Amino acid sequence: MTKLGEKLGKLSLAILENFVEGVLGEKFVDELRAPTDKVLAIETALENSERRFVIEFSDKAFAEKMFAGVNDSNLGLLSDAIEMFYDHPTDPDFQNTLNIIITGSFPDTSGDITVSATSLYVIILTEEFALADEKFRENVRALSDLRTTEILRKVEILLSQKEVSNMKSGSARTTLVEVAELLDRKSDNEYKMLVLAFLEQLGKRPSDLPKKIDLLTHADFLDYLIQIKELNNFYNYLLNRAGK
Numbered sequence: 001m002t003k004l005g006e007k008l009g010k011l012s013l014a015i016l017e018n019f020v021e022g023v024l025g026e027k028f029v030d031e032l033r034a035p036t037d038k039v040l041a042i043e044t045a046l047e048n049s050e051r052r053f054v055i056e057f058s059d060k061a062f063a064e065k066m067f068a069g070v071n072d073s074n075l076g077l078l079s080d081a082i083e084m085f086y087d088h089p090t091d092p093d094f095q096n097t098l099n100i101i102i103t104g105s106f107p108d109t110s111g112d113i114t115v116s117a118t119s120l121y122v123i124i125l126t127e128e129f130a131l132a133d134e135k136f137r138e139n140v141r142a143l144s145d146l147r148t149t150e151i152l153r154k155v156e157i158l159l160s161q162k163e164v165s166n167m168k169s170g171s172a173r174t175t176l177v178e179v180a181e182l183l184d185r186k187s188d189n190e191y192k193m194l195v196l197a198f199l200e201q202l203g204k205r206p207s208d209l210p211k212k213i214d215l216l217t218h219a220d221f222l223d224y225l226i227q228i229k230e231l232n233n234f235y236n237y238l239l240n241r242a243g244k
Contacts, residue, residue, distance in 0.1 A: 009067025011101070012046040014075040018082045045128035052124050059113055062106070066117060070105040077101065086129075089140050095122045127177075179231065182238050183218045195221060198237055202230065 008016060019042055050067055057063040077097045085094035099118045106114060130137040183191060192213050199206060206213055210224055225231040 008043070008046055009050055009070075010072075011067045011070045011075075012050055014070075014078055015082055016043055016046055018078040019086070041132040042129070045125070045132035049121065049125045049128045052128070053117075053121050056124070057117060057120055059117070062109060062113055062117065066102065066106075070101055074101045074104050086136060087139060089126055089129075089136070095119065098122065179225075179235050179238065180218060180222065182235075182242075183221075191218070194238075194241075198234055201237070202228075 016039075020039055053066075054060070054063045074097075077100065081094045081097040084091045095118055098121065099115060102118055103109075103111065103114045126140065130140050183194075186194060195209075195213060195216065196206065199208065209216055209221075211220055222231070225234050
């Protein structure tokens with residue numbers, strides 16, 4: 001049986017330890033023996049966040065070493081910061097603390113890289129925590145800034161799909177989020193043309209859709225793609241049209 005936190009890098013493990021002891025008020029050593037569903041969900045969120053960060057961050061060499069290469073000297077700062085992040089997801093203290101830890105651990109790395117890395121990781125972690133934990137999701141929902149609104153939009157799309165609970169790989173979740181982002185960049189007319197062109201490529205008709213094209217939301221179409229197992233195919237179709 002896999003030990004709690006065994007798949008996590010040092011940074012993610014420190015976040016998990018401080019979450020258990022700070023937010024839940026439990027000793028991490030006790031949770032090692034009998035982890036609760038909440039702790040297991042947060043562990044999975046941290047695993048997914050690591051995996052997504054390595055995929056999404058532009059500097060792959062830095063992304064690969066960031067989680068394992070942090071030094072221990074400042075990890076204790078996470079204790080109060082993770083509690084604040086959980087209760088107030090947009091409070092800057094958590095991101096500032098991570099930046100101190102990462103910058104101190106990699107002094108020879110450009111400040112632009114460490115700041116960008118910290119910013120992206122916090123966005124990814126917020127999304128994954130919101131997927132994993134209902135209370136955290138409500139804490140995010142209580143906020144009204146543009147960043148959290150965008151995060152919630154992505155999370156709600158994911159949660160609206162029954163099949164998402166079966167998506168065990170980080171890549172499947174990432175593909176769904178990226179398709180949603182690509183669709184959001186399209187005008188209503190471009191979106192409709194894309195849907196119709198892709199249906200034609202599949203040999204299907206508009207009547208095969210769950211709703212009329214004028215009423216078909218992005219979430220409806222994503223749900224349809226998942227049901228017919230064509231999400232990855234549509235993702236590649238979008239990338240090819242974009243000339244990537």
